[in-house]
Amino acid sequence: MASRTEVKKAGCHFCHNNCGLLVHVQDGKVVKVEGNRDHPISSGYICARGTKAPKWLYHPEQLKYPLKRAGKRGEGKWERISWDQALDEIASKLAQLKEDYGAETLMVTEGTYRSDHFWARTRFLNLFGNPQNITCPGIICSMNCYTINLALIGSVNIISDLFNTKCAVLWGGNHVETFLTRWRILRGRIRNKDVKTIVIDPIKTKTAKHADMCLQLRPGTDAALALGWINVIIEENLYDKDFVDKWTHGFNELRERVKAYTPRKVAEITGLTKEEIVESARLYATTKPACIDRGVATDQIGLNATRVEQARVILKAITGNMDVPGGNPVTGPAFKMNGGSFVCDSELELAEKCPPEQRQKQIGADRYKLMTFPGWEILDKYFKKHYGVSHPQHHPLLVSMPLAIRAIIDEKPYPIKAMISWASNPMMWAANTKLVHEALTHPNLELHVVLEYWMTPTAQLADYVLPSASWLERPLCTTFEDWSDLAWAGERSVEPLGERRDDYLFWKELGLRLGQKGYWPWETLEEVAEYRISRLGISYEEFIDRGGLLPEPEFRKYEKTGFSTPTGKVELYSTIFERLGYDPLPYYEEPPESPVRTPELLEQYPLVLTTGIKFMPMFHSEHRQLGIGHREKHPDPLVHIHPETARNHGIKDGDWVYIETARGRIKQKANLTEDIRPDVVASEASWWFPEKQAEAPSLFGALESNSNILTIDDPDLCDPLVGSWCNRGLLCKIYKE
Numbered sequence: 082m083a084s085r086t087e088v089k090k091a092g093c094h095f096c097h098n099n100c101g102l103l104v105h106v107q108d109g110k111v112v113k114v115e116g117n118r119d120h121p122i123s124s125g126y127i128c129a130r131g132t133k134a135p136k137w138l139y140h141p142e143q144l145k146y147p148l149k150r151a152g153k154r155g156e157g158k159w160e161r162i163s164w165d166q167a168l169d170e171i172a173s174k175l176a177q178l179k180e181d182y183g184a185e186t187l188m189v190t191e192g193t194y195r196s197d198h199f200w201a202r203t204r205f206l207n208l209f210g211n212p213q214n215i216t217c218p219g220i221i222c223s224m225n226c227y228t229i230n231l232a233l234i235g236s237v238n239i240i241s242d243l244f245n246t247k248c249a250v251l252w253g254g255n256h257v258e259t260f261l262t263r264w265r266i267l268r269g270r271i272r273n274k275d276v277k278t279i280v281i282d283p284i285k286t287k288t289a290k291h292a293d294m295c296l297q298l299r300p301g302t303d304a305a306l307a308l309g310w311i312n313v314i315i316e317e318n319l320y321d322k323d324f325v326d327k328w329t330h331g332f333n334e335l336r337e338r339v340k341a342y343t344p345r346k347v348a349e350i351t352g353l354t355k356e357e358i359v360e361s362a363r364l365y366a367t368t369k370p371a372c373i374d375r376g377v378a379t380d381q382i383g384l385n386a387t388r389v390e391q392a393r394v395i396l397k398a399i400t401g402n403m404d405v406p407g408g409n410p411v412t413g414p415a416f417k418m419n420g421g422s423f424v425c426d427s428e429l430e431l432a433e434k435c436p437p438e439q440r441q442k443q444i445g446a447d448r449y450k451l452m453t454f455p456g457w458e459i460l461d462k463y464f465k466k467h468y469g470v471s472h473p474q475h476h477p478l479l480v481s482m483p484l485a486i487r488a489i490i491d492e493k494p495y496p497i498k499a500m501i502s503w504a505s506n507p508m509m510w511a512a513n514t515k516l517v518h519e520a521l522t523h524p525n526l527e528l529h530v531v532l533e534y535w536m537t538p539t540a541q542l543a544d545y546v547l548p549s550a551s552w553l554e555r556p557l558c559t560t561f562e563d564w565s566d567l568a569w570a571g572e573r574s575v576e577p578l579g580e581r582r583d584d585y586l587f588w589k590e591l592g593l594r595l596g597q598k599g600y601w602p603w604e605t606l607e608e609v610a611e612y613r614i615s616r617l618g619i620s621y622e623e624f625i626d627r628g629g630l631l632p633e634p635e636f637r638k639y640e641k642t643g644f645s646t647p648t649g650k651v652e653l654y655s656t657i658f659e660r661l662g663y664d665p666l667p668y669y670e671e672p673p674e675s676p677v678r679t680p681e682l683l684e685q686y687p688l689v690l691t692t693g694i695k696f697m698p699m700f701h702s703e704h705r706q707l708g709i710g711h712r713e714k715h716p717d718p719l720v721h722i723h724p725e726t727a728r729n730h731g732i733k734d735g736d737w738v739y740i741e742t743a744r745g746r747i748k749q750k751a752n753l754t755e756d757i758r759p760d761v762v763a764s765e766a767s768w769w770f771p772e773k774q775a776e777a778p779s780l781f782g783a784l785e786s787n788s789n790i791l792t793i794d795d796p797d798l799c800d801p802l803v804g805s806w807c808n809r810g811l812l813c814k815i816y817k818e
């Protein structure tokens with residue numbers, strides 16, 4: 082029989098870029114993946130992760146069948162069961178726990194954005210009566226900034242127009258390694274000397290080497306630098322008076338606040354020179370248009386994290402770079418076409434189904450008020466008035482992981498008896514791994530379900546492990562969680578391997594077993610996609626063929642509609658923060674642990690540690706398996722150390738080195754580089770070793786090189802607005818193994 086080859090137009094979900102890819106399928110098997118040149122957003126781009134997708138998909142360790150624990154947690158004894166048995170048993174246990182402890186006893190944890198149906202999880206939880214007890218690394222990875230944007234401008238302002246900008250500030254992100262599609266735009270423009278770039282990072286990264294200025298500040302002091310820039314811009318009259326007068330609220334209060342952040346003072350805090358601070362502020366404020374393109378490093382500094390983003394939003398506003406070509410566009414929900422709009426996530430979530438008295442029980446709602454129901458209800462009021470649809474619940478409503486973990490162990494404010502980890506490996510991403518391990522092995526946790534592609538350290542500790550379909554085995558249809566007014570499409574390339582299922586089916590089938598009949602009308606994700614585009618006047622085939630829908634760019638939308646905030650303006654002085662009991666203006670606070678805040682620790686831990694270094698081709702804790710080609714390129718975890726510091730510690734390049742903080746120690750391999758400050762060391766994030774022993778206590782080496790053993794998760798040292806914890810700016814010592 083002649084073999085049959087098809088080319089499917091898929092949307093990659095190995096990372097957030099969602100590149101449009103062409104997947105070559107021969108006799109039902111993926112044989113090759115390449116970039117789709119006709120894709121309106123990614124225009125043919127593909128990275129090493131994308132090209133290796135066939136090896137990833139057909140790796141022998143991929144999970145294909147539902148598993149039920151047959152021994153003790155972590156013992157590695159599993160029984161293969163059917164989906165029906167798994168779902169029946171999980172539903173029955175959940176029903177019993179709900180009866181005994183209330184619907185709030187369930188916690189959902191998820192990992193990095195690996196599917197487009199967060200709305201399905203939120204819908205399930207609302208129908209179950211759960212107060213959105215959801216936790217995820219989003220709290221230290223963009224979601225906190227996103228929520229700050231909502232409070233200050235009523236929408237999202239974190240996308241940059243890199244095509245037209247004349248000055249790009251790349252703040253806390255190494256674009257060459259992590260923001261590949263954005264780097265692709267900048268790379269050519271930098272080469273043509275068409276754009277100035279300022280990189281802000283303690284490490285002179287591969288990206289920084291291309292920049293006009295690299296500001297190597299002390300980790301965790303970013304808010305001080307941002308406030309110093311605002312000081313220079315106001316004092317030197319470099320701000321956009323017209324925009325400030327017409328479209329901002331609280332300029333005089335801001336002017337007073339930043340008087341304390343003189344270049345001299347900020348130089349003392351950050352370790353930069355006064356000249357670097359003044360020169361960079363002038364470059365950003367006077368090169369028009371300019372944009373700030375952020376990475377996630379500043380989301381991970383604990384106490385002061387959200388104030389960095391608050392100050393960055395203020396910078397964009399007072400320099401007149403907000404919602405202008407070449408600046409930072411303001412985006413809202415729902416692509417519109419032919420008089421209709423894409424069906425938003427918020428329209429699918431059934432928020433009204435969760436009773437108000439249940440909402441009040443969300444863990445952390447009394448403490449981190451911006452990213453829980455007290456904040457969401459205020460933000461949503463203005464959002465709805467402006468955009469005509471509600472804001473989705475699925476992201477600004479997150480529970481801080483340190484509280485979730487403690488609720489399992491201490492049963493406060495109430496018992497968390499069940500957890501569903503959905504494409505999530507908290508043993509790797511959550512701070513204070515030892516406590517996470519204690520929670521996941523605690524008898525208080527009566528039910529733990531993991532949905533995954535692979536057996537992971539977290540999955541090893543679960544009661545049920547269910548195999549998930551990947552982006553190659555399911556379609557894509559999204560507006561990126563209602564963040565953007567673009568719509569992405571992608572085709573299912575192959576049927577799921579073995580008995581893998583897409584996560585939509587999991588939530589639907591579980592819901593149907595728990596009395597949610599009538600609320601899950603779509604049989605497949607393709608049917609969901611057709612529903613979501615049903616108001617746009619195009620067919621599903623055309624949607625897939627185009628790969629994405631782009632609106633005509635529209636700028637300065639505020640001139641017609643204002644901003645969706647209580648004052649209708651950009652709130653330099655936040656009335657929403659004030660209403661929630663927080664300081665309405667930005668300020669600088671030392672990281673939870675630092676040479677200034679905790680000098681008593683310096684003798685024992687004399688170096689500043691930043692964890693969470695990302696590198697291609699890994700993505701967070703993923704792609705560690707041998708046999709795909711990625712680990713072969715980057716086999717060991719690396720800690721970056723300045724040669725002078727290494728010499729002082731008797732460490733040579735390639736030595737295994739212990740990194741120790743007050744919370745524990747791990748080992749990584751020394752990479753000596755002059756690109757890092759001598760007082761700073763930087764460790765790579767999320768290392769585990771799938772080739773090592775799966776069973777406890779090894780758990781794939783989860784406790785050997787995992788930098789989250791070093792991080793701080795004390796709830797009192799988390800950011801008070803959102804509960805984000807601290808991975809950067811810690812104190813440590815290093816020594817040879």
Ligand code: SF4
Binds near residue numbers: 095099126128129262
């Ligand atoms: S993994 Fe690579 S190909 Fe896939 S979306 Fe990300 S950048 Fe694009």
